[in-house]
Amino acid sequence: MEHIRESLIKKSKKAKLEQIGKFVSFLCITLIVLVVVAIFYFVASKGLATFFDNGVHLKDFLFGKVWNPSSVDKQGKPLVGALPMIMGSLLVTFLSAIVATPFAIGAAIFMTEISPKLGTKILQPVIELLVGIPSVVYGFIGLSVVVPAVRNVFGGSGFGILSGTFVLFVMILPTVTSMTVDALKSVPRHYREASLALGATRWQTIYKVVLRAATPGIMTAVVFGMSRAFGEALAIQMVIGNAALMPHSLTSPAATLTSILTMGIGNTIMGTLENNVLWSLALILLTMSLLFNILIRWIGKKGEMK
Amino acid sequence: MTPKKADRLATGILYGIAGIIVVILASLLLYILAQGLPHVSFKFLTTPSKSFQAGGGIGIQLFNSFYLLFITMLVSIPISLGAGIYLSEYAPNNWVTGLIRTAIEILSSLPSVVVGLFGFLLFVVKAQLGFSIISGALALTFFNLPLLTRNVEESLKAVHFTQREAGLALGLSRWETVTHVIIPEALPGILTGVILGAGRIFGEAAALIYTAGQSAPALDFTNWNPLSISSPLNIFRQAETLAVHIWKINSEGNMPDGPTVSAGASAVLILAVLLFNFLARFLGKRIHKKMTSA
Numbered sequence: 001m002e003h004i005r006e007s008l009i010k011k012s013k014k015a016k017l018e019q020i021g022k023f024v025s026f027l028c029i030t031l032i033v034l035v036v037v038a039i040f041y042f043v044a045s046k047g048l049a050t051f052f053d054n055g056v057h058l059k060d061f062l063f064g065k066v067w068n069p070s071s072v073d074k075q076g077k078p079l080v081g082a083l084p085m086i087m088g089s090l091l092v093t094f095l096s097a098i099v100a101t102p103f104a105i106g107a108a109i110f111m112t113e114i115s116p117k118l119g120t121k122i123l124q125p126v127i128e129l130l131v132g133i134p135s136v137v138y139g140f141i142g143l144s145v146v147v148p149a150v151r152n153v154f155g156g157s158g159f160g161i162l163s164g165t166f167v168l169f170v171m172i173l174p175t176v177t178s179m180t181v182d183a184l185k186s187v188p189r190h191y192r193e194a195s196l197a198l199g200a201t202r203w204q205t206i207y208k209v210v211l212r213a214a215t216p217g218i219m220t221a222v223v224f225g226m227s228r229a230f231g232e233a234l235a236i237q238m239v240i241g242n243a244a245l246m247p248h249s250l251t252s253p254a255a256t257l258t259s260i261l262t263m264g265i266g267n268t269i270m271g272t273l274e275n276n277v278l279w280s281l282a283l284i285l286l287t288m289s290l291l292f293n294i295l296i297r298w299i300g301k302k303g304e305m306k
Numbered sequence: 307m308t309p310k311k312a313d314r315l316a317t318g319i320l321y322g323i324a325g326i327i328v329v330i331l332a333s334l335l336l337y338i339l340a341q342g343l344p345h346v347s348f349k350f351l352t353t354p355s356k357s358f359q360a361g362g363g364i365g366i367q368l369f370n371s372f373y374l375l376f377i378t379m380l381v382s383i384p385i386s387l388g389a390g391i392y393l394s395e396y397a398p399n400n401w402v403t404g405l406i407r408t409a410i411e412i413l414s415s416l417p418s419v420v421v422g423l424f425g426f427l428l429f430v431v432k433a434q435l436g437f438s439i440i441s442g443a444l445a446l447t448f449f450n451l452p453l454l455t456r457n458v459e460e461s462l463k464a465v466h467f468t469q470r471e472a473g474l475a476l477g478l479s480r481w482e483t484v485t486h487v488i489i490p491e492a493l494p495g496i497l498t499g500v501i502l503g504a505g506r507i508f509g510e511a512a513a514l515i516y517t518a519g520q521s522a523p524a525l526d527f528t529n530w531n532p533l534s535i536s537s538p539l540n541i542f543r544q545a546e547t548l549a550v551h552i553w554k555i556n557s558e559g560n561m562p563d564g565p566t567v568s569a570g571a572s573a574v575l576i577l578a579v580l581l582f583n584f585l586a587r588f589l590g591k592r593i594h595k596k597m598t599s600a
Binding site for chain 1: 309310312313316317319320321323324326327328330331334335337338341384385386387388389391392393395396397405406409410411412413415416417418419420421423424426427428431448451452455479480481482484485505506508509510511512515516520549550552553556557565568569572575576579580582583
């Protein structure tokens with residue numbers, strides 16, 4: 001009697017196992033959230049030290065045009081203008097997105113509307129392979145093919161925004177393409193049928209119906225590609241020349257936030273202004289990545305198909 | 307221009323664009339393989355690298371890449387399995403879950419340099435692990451977790467709900483249903499995701515430069531004591547991987563045969579990644595066939 005009573009009141013072994021399982025899986029998810037919070041906390045606390053501990057004005061940092069953190073100007077302010085890198089990053093990002101978008105949309109239309117057979121047989125695997133190529137390999141090819149080519153055609157050293165744009169274009173193309181394909185595929189079939197039934201040609205249908213209906217999805221794809229391009233570090237660092245100067249032409253050496261960051265962080269001492277200001281660059285990267293994220297969500301919400 | 311002509315013209319242009327993309331990839335692959343493969347020999351794959359003389363290999367870097375991949379997976383697979391199970395089986399549909407999903411999305415979109423710098427600050431500097439395999443593996447884990455978690459969740463969700471009902475009807479708890487019924491069913495999907503993630507990790511360099519370090523000290527492959535500094539198994543030693551090696555050769559330029567070594571290393575890296583992709587497809591299909599007897 002006693003042990004039956006006990007087994008009824010006490011939790012069974014299985015119920016305990018269930019609780020443990022649920023708890024462990026919850027711990028795993030908490031860990032991931034903690035990591036995200038920790039990344040923001042650490043990068044922000046290091047990055048903001050430039051402004052709070054070293055007394056640099058935000059305005060001088062964001063809009064200053066001279067980057068030379070180890071020396072000071074005539075008024076004794078450190079030369080930590082990040083505008084050259086911000087401009088460099090924005091330029092390569094926008095230019096590569098501008099070049100990649102028509103190619104991505106074209107390829108996506110080809111795969112979904114013109115020739116789905118060739119598309120899934122040839123283009124799809126090609127694009128999947130392009131995604132898999134590591135970024136250092138893109139950098140190496142950029143260094144040994146693109147840079148000499150730019151040098152031969154436009155003169156100069158060949159390092160610069162143009163080479164960077166070209167490398168990033170190839171790097172973001174597959175991502176943007178496959179997301180655009182998804183966007184086109186989600187346009188309902190009866191839209192196309194209705195348009196064709198009205199006597200529109202295939203191109204008219206694509207241009208006036210399919211692309212219009214898929215615009216939010218395509219924009220998401222492009223913004224996603226831009227956020228990739230903005231955060232790319234090594235490939236771009238190998239071809240852009242890493243001169244922290246305001247970019248004057250597309251073929252003169254420039255720098256991006258990521259390239260200065262990867263070059264500098266190992267050569268500076270923790271806690272000094274030279275180091276803190278690099279963390280501020282990382283903070284800009286983090287903020288931009290967050291902004292891109294918000295933008296993608298906003299587009300998604302605005303363009304929900306009703 | 308008549309609509310018919312425009313249609314034909316547009317079709318032509320679209321064929322052109324598709325052609326250009328195929329040509330870009332083909333020339334990329336051919337270039338790397340043609341430049342690199344002639345230098346790839348057994349000696350190149352097994353000898354250590356040299357920094358100021360020609361004739362170095364990539365033996366240690368290759369081993370480091372695989373070892374780092376192994377350690378990273380050892381850490382990240384259990385965590386992402388747990389997280390994926392929670393999201394697909396237990397997570398209530400409320401704002402907390404929404405917040406969790408947003409956090410995962412943000413983590414997956416962070417630039418890998420930033421993740422690497424965070425790893426540098428937390429493990430190398432604050433935890434005083436120094437440049438080491440364990441620091442690198444933990445940084446790569448952060449980089450790997452969001453994608454792997456999403457993959458696990460999607461694979462689990464793809465399992466039909468009748469399977470869960472069947473498990474529960476037999477008197478299994480939810481946890482037992484997941485571990486004994488749902489996970490085996492979702493295994494092909496999970497495995498494919500893991501292998502694709504492995505390909506990504508294998509080629510990652512930006513997150514490793516300041517966590518696993520940029521030098522490859524000599525290893526003694528007869529020493530299997532994991533605590534000895536020259537042992538390949540030691541997780542507290544510096545470990546430059548293949549991808550980092552390529553970056554370093556090209557950005558420092560003090561290796562006389564740098565271009566040929568990096569071409570060879572790139573070819574090996576690409577072949578490894580292609581192999582991972584191929585394996586993912588093949589194994590996924592194979593296991594699916596075996597388990598569903600389709």
